[in-house]
Amino acid sequence: MVKVTLRKDGVTRRTLLGSLATAGAAAVAMPWTVRQPWAASPIRFGVISPLTGAWTVYGKAHFSGFELAVDEINKAGGVLGRPVEIVVGDSKTEPRIVVEQANRLVRQERVDFLAGTFSSAERNAAGPVVQQTGKLLLYPTWYEGQSQEFYPGVCNKNIFMFGPEPSQQVWPFIDYITKNHGKKFFLIGSDYAWPRETNKMFKEKFAELGGQVVGEVYIPFNTPQYDSVLRDIKNAGTEVIFHSLTGSDTVNFRRQLHAAGMSKDITLWTVDDEEVVTSGLGPEVSAGTYVSFDYFMTIDQPNNKAFLERFFAKYGKDALMNTVGVGMYNAAHMGAMAIAKAGSTDTNKVREALKGLTFDGAPQGPVTMRAEDNQAVVPSYLMRVRPGWTSVTDMFEQIQALPSVQPKPAACKSLPL
Amino acid sequence: MLASILSVVADAVLITLVLALAASGLAVIFGLIGVINLGHGAMLTLGAYLMWWMTSHGVPFVPAVLLAATGVGLVGLLLEHVLIRHFYDEPFETLLLTWGFFLVATEVIKLVFGTDFRNVPNPLPATISLAGLELPAYRSLVGLISLLVLLVLAGVLFRTGVGIKVRALVQNREVASLLGLNVGLVYKQVFVAGAFLAGLAGALISPMLSIDPYIGNVFLVRSFFAVTVGGLGQILAGTLVGSFVVGGSETIFALVSSQVFAQTVVFALAIVLLRFRPTGLIGLRR
Numbered sequence: 001m002v003k004v005t006l007r008k009d010g011v012t013r014r015t016l017l018g019s020l021a022t023a024g025a026a027a028v029a030m031p032w033t034v035r036q037p038w039a040a041s042p043i044r045f046g047v048i049s050p051l052t053g054a055w056t057v058y059g060k061a062h063f064s065g066f067e068l069a070v071d072e073i074n075k076a077g078g079v080l081g082r083p084v085e086i087v088v089g090d091s092k093t094e095p096r097i098v099v100e101q102a103n104r105l106v107r108q109e110r111v112d113f114l115a116g117t118f119s120s121a122e123r124n125a126a127g128p129v130v131q132q133t134g135k136l137l138l139y140p141t142w143y144e145g146q147s148q149e150f151y152p153g154v155c156n157k158n159i160f161m162f163g164p165e166p167s168q169q170v171w172p173f174i175d176y177i178t179k180n181h182g183k184k185f186f187l188i189g190s191d192y193a194w195p196r197e198t199n200k201m202f203k204e205k206f207a208e209l210g211g212q213v214v215g216e217v218y219i220p221f222n223t224p225q226y227d228s229v230l231r232d233i234k235n236a237g238t239e240v241i242f243h244s245l246t247g248s249d250t251v252n253f254r255r256q257l258h259a260a261g262m263s264k265d266i267t268l269w270t271v272d273d274e275e276v277v278t279s280g281l282g283p284e285v286s287a288g289t290y291v292s293f294d295y296f297m298t299i300d301q302p303n304n305k306a307f308l309e310r311f312f313a314k315y316g317k318d319a320l321m322n323t324v325g326v327g328m329y330n331a332a333h334m335g336a337m338a339i340a341k342a343g344s345t346d347t348n349k350v351r352e353a354l355k356g357l358t359f360d361g362a363p364q365g366p367v368t369m370r371a372e373d374n375q376a377v378v379p380s381y382l383m384r385v386r387p388g389w390t391s392v393t394d395m396f397e398q399i400q401a402l403p404s405v406q407p408k409p410a411a412c413k414s415l416p417l
Numbered sequence: 418m419l420a421s422i423l424s425v426v427a428d429a430v431l432i433t434l435v436l437a438l439a440a441s442g443l444a445v446i447f448g449l450i451g452v453i454n455l456g457h458g459a460m461l462t463l464g465a466y467l468m469w470w471m472t473s474h475g476v477p478f479v480p481a482v483l484l485a486a487t488g489v490g491l492v493g494l495l496l497e498h499v500l501i502r503h504f505y506d507e508p509f510e511t512l513l514l515t516w517g518f519f520l521v522a523t524e525v526i527k528l529v530f531g532t533d534f535r536n537v538p539n540p541l542p543a544t545i546s547l548a549g550l551e552l553p554a555y556r557s558l559v560g561l562i563s564l565l566v567l568l569v570l571a572g573v574l575f576r577t578g579v580g581i582k583v584r585a586l587v588q589n590r591e592v593a594s595l596l597g598l599n600v601g602l603v604y605k606q607v608f609v610a611g612a613f614l615a616g617l618a619g620a621l622i623s624p625m626l627s628i629d630p631y632i633g634n635v636f637l638v639r640s641f642f643a644v645t646v647g648g649l650g651q652i653l654a655g656t657l658v659g660s661f662v663v664g665g666s667e668t669i670f671a672l673v674s675s676q677v678f679a680q681t682v683v684f685a686l687a688i689v690l691l692r693f694r695p696t697g698l699i700g701l702r703r
Contacts, residue, residue, distance in 0.1 A: 052527075054631065056527075056532040056629075056630075057532055057533055057534055057629065059532075060532070060533075191676075191677050217675065217676055218675065218676065218677060219676050219677075220676065220677050220680050222631075222634065222635045223635075223676070223680070224435075224626060224635045224636060224639075225431075225432045225435060225436075225664065227428035227431055227432055227668055228425075228428055228667070228668035228671040228672070228676075228679075229671070229676065231421075231424055231425070231428060231668075232671075235421065248534070248626070248627045248629050248631070248632065248635075250627075251534055251536070251626070251627030252625070252626045252627055255536075255539070255624075255625060255626065255627070256553070256556075256625060258539075258542075259539060259542065259544075259553040259554075259555060259556060259625065260544065260551065260553050261543075261544035261551055261553070276533065276534065277534065279533065279534065280533065280534020280535065280536055280627050281534075281536065281627075282536045282538065284538070284539075284542065285536075320533075
């Protein structure tokens with residue numbers, strides 16, 4: 001039977017009449033069917049992915065990670081005996097659209113929680129929406145860490161962070177890089193919150209270890225030519241470039257750095273360029289550079305091997321996975337686990353169930369959601385790009401691996417969140 | 418000290434020339450026949466993608482560049498023949514049409530070539546040493562080609578019969594047609610030449626940049642500024658001066674300020690210049 005529910009909010013005469021007409025028609029059409037009310041109602045996960053716009057290149061892995069997890073959940077019988085359904089919204093890589101999509105998914109599509117958004121700007125745009133509507137947002141991307149200044153995009157009890165922050169992604173490896181490649185660092189990043197905050201965190205630890213920052217520049221989006229920056233880098237006597245440019249700017253800068261003949265003398269350490277970007281750079285430009293993240297396709301982990309087999313089976317052998325895709329994968333699984341544990345999709349119960357939850361099946365190795373500040377405790381890897389790599393399977397060489405890195409406590413006004 | 422002055426000059430020259438190459442197609446289409454070609458970015462992008470597609474299928478570098486440029490020229494021919502030729506009197510309509518072309522072309526590029534980052538291998542990865550400076554070889558070559566392209570364009574415009582026809586059209590279309598000039602044909606030739614140049618620029622710039630569906634947009638706004646600041650119709654001097662103001666001067670401002678500030682100052686300067694010389698720095702006062 002078609003169920004007609006009267007909601008306190010927003011039932012107009014037109015929708016009510018429409019529903020009644022549909023119900024009537026359905027009743028005439030199939031008078032003998034009686035459907036169990038719970039069997040037909042799937043649990044709805046809302047996903048916001050950058051499927052078009054500037055960050056489309058990350059959007060594919062972002063969405064397919066989540067989709068793969070939901071497939072697995074449904075194959076295993078769903079959650080609480082109910083199937084899981086994805087409702088997707090395209091962020092178009094614009095914070096403004098994120099607000100529209102988040103509102104649409106929560107208010108019209110009535111999803112049970114939200115996962116996704118990509119950049120920090122997108123997450124910050126979704127913050128007020130999840131705050132007002134009382135839904136959870138599971139955020140997959142590596143980011144700048146939580147500080148009260150950016151509330152409600154961070155330090156928000158409804159937002160859970162599945163990606164690493166600088167004290168996990170950057171701090172553990174400063175020692176190795178400075179010992180092997182020198183202490184004169186030049187910081188270059190795109191001009192927005194993530195690179196600036198990441199560099200702030202970086203410098204905090206870097207100063208303790210006796211490093212010297214010889215230059216720090218922020219580049220506006222879509223800058224095609226880097227000659228003057230390259231000159232500054234050279235003149236400053238740089239030994240290591242700490243790199244947090246994003247999107248096509250990262251590729252443009254690094255190609256020009258290489259073409260200027262500087263990549264043989266100066267080491268580059270990037271906290272942005274995962275599988276997708278490194279593929280775009282090609283082997284010649286990327287050879288010998290360092291990358292740090294919580295996940296790489298090449299890490300030697302039993303979970304990862306099985307995960308990639310399922311991934312390739314679904315999306316083809318040339319598909320690319322990365323830290324964000326795995327963040328989304330973990331978010332879907334841990335969201336489902338929390339609902340199962342809570343026995344309900346009620347936000348308050350799911351939030352409590354998610355705190356402190358551990359997911360042993362995570363591709364990068366076990367991941368735990370820290371209860372006090374909603375920040376995932378994840379592994380962390382430092383990799384070096386192999387010269388002459390031919391595909392993602394031989395792209396990175398593992399330099400250091402830490403099975404589980406506790407992030408520094410979030411700089412929020414009150415903890416626990 | 419001398420070395421650092423030299424290196425600033427070299428940077429400024431390279432940036433100016435690369436931008437001038439990217440803007441040359443627009444200087445022809447917008448500067449000569451007044452079509453506000455917002456599809457210029459998409460033409461650059463298409464040139465870069467064709468270049469990528471051919472080099473990844475084993476076509477050698479030089480033929481690939483020429484084929485990519487020809488391909489974009491053909492797309493330009495189609496666009497002109499189907500749409501643009503009916504609207505030469507109405508600049509605003511050409512603006513909308515070419516913007517529509519940009520949107521459609523970008524989506525088609527995404528469908529055909531996908532949205533992953535692509536790259537064209539750099540054919541000259543070495544650097545050249547010149548008076549104590551190390552210059553990227555390929556970039557310098559592109560700078561030279563840019564200069565050559567502009568010289569050839571100026572030569573065609575001022576030293577050949579075709580050039581006389583184009584200039585007649587630009588100066589006074591009605592009189593030119595009364596004197597027996599096939600106006601429609603000249604428009605078509607100029608538009609296709611502009612598209613060809615945009616494709617050439619996209620193909621030549623592709624080894625320096627990441628190729629994504631929006632690669633051309635990086636140059637779209639800068640190209641418009643370069644062409645208008647330099648002066649409409651001033652193919653050689655105008656494009657070079659405009660490109661210097663919009664691109665090359667940035668490296669000088671960046672010496673004393675941050676990159677963000679330098680870019681802001683440059684665009685502000687371009688606006689101020691247009692306020693006081695609306696026809697451009699080299700443009701004639703009309």
